[in-house]
Amino acid sequence: TSLAKVRDADTLVCLADTYRECDEERARELYRQAFELDPSDPYALINYLELEISHRGMTSIIDVVRPLMRMAIRRCWEQTAVGINIPWAYYALGVLHLLLDESHESLIAYAKAIQMSTAEWPIESAYHSLVKLAPVHEALRGYEWARTILLIGWAGRVRSEAHPYELQSPLNLVW
DSSP states (O other): OOGGGOOOHHHHHHHHHHHTTTOHHHHHHHHHHHHHHOTTOHHHHHHHHHHHHHHHTOOTHHHHHHHHHHHHHHHHHHHHHHTOSTTHHHHHHHHHHHHTTOHHHHHHHHHHHHHHOSSSHHHHHHHHHHHTTGGGGGGSTTHHHHHHHHHHHHHHHOOSSSOOGGGTOGGGSOO
16 A cells, blocks of 8 residues: 555554654654644644654744644543543643643643553653653743653653663753
C-alpha cells in the first residue's frame, strides 16, 4: 500500500512514531500528513507541533493552530469522561495546556496522568516528548515545572536499581 493512499490519521501517526528516532524529517512529514487529515486529533497535532517547534526553534505556529488545539483539548476531555485512552489523554492535555501558556492546567493534567499511569514507561515517554520542546523552553512559561513533575513522577515509578540518567542526579531538577 502506498502512503499516498493512507487516509487515516492514526495509521500515519503510528508510522511516524517508527521514524521518530531514526529519521526526524520523515516523522515530521508523516505527522504533518496525519494532522492535515484530522487537525483536531490530539496525537497528530501534538507530535506535529513538537517536531515543528523543535525544528524551527520558535513557537509562532501555536498562534495559527490555537483553535485546533482547543478542539483537541475538548476531544481529550471527552475521552477522559468516558474512561478511554487513559492516561494518554491526560498527557496530551498537559502538553496542550503548556503550549497555550496555561501552566497550572498543564501541571494538573500531568499530575493526573502520572496518577493514572500504571507503569513507568508512559511517564518516561511523556518526559522525552516534553524534552523535544527544550529549544523553546524559555518561551513556555511552566516548562520547568512540567519537566520537574514528570521527573518526580517517573522517579516514583522506577522499579529497578539502574535509574535512567535523567533521574540519577538532583541537579536534573531545575527549580
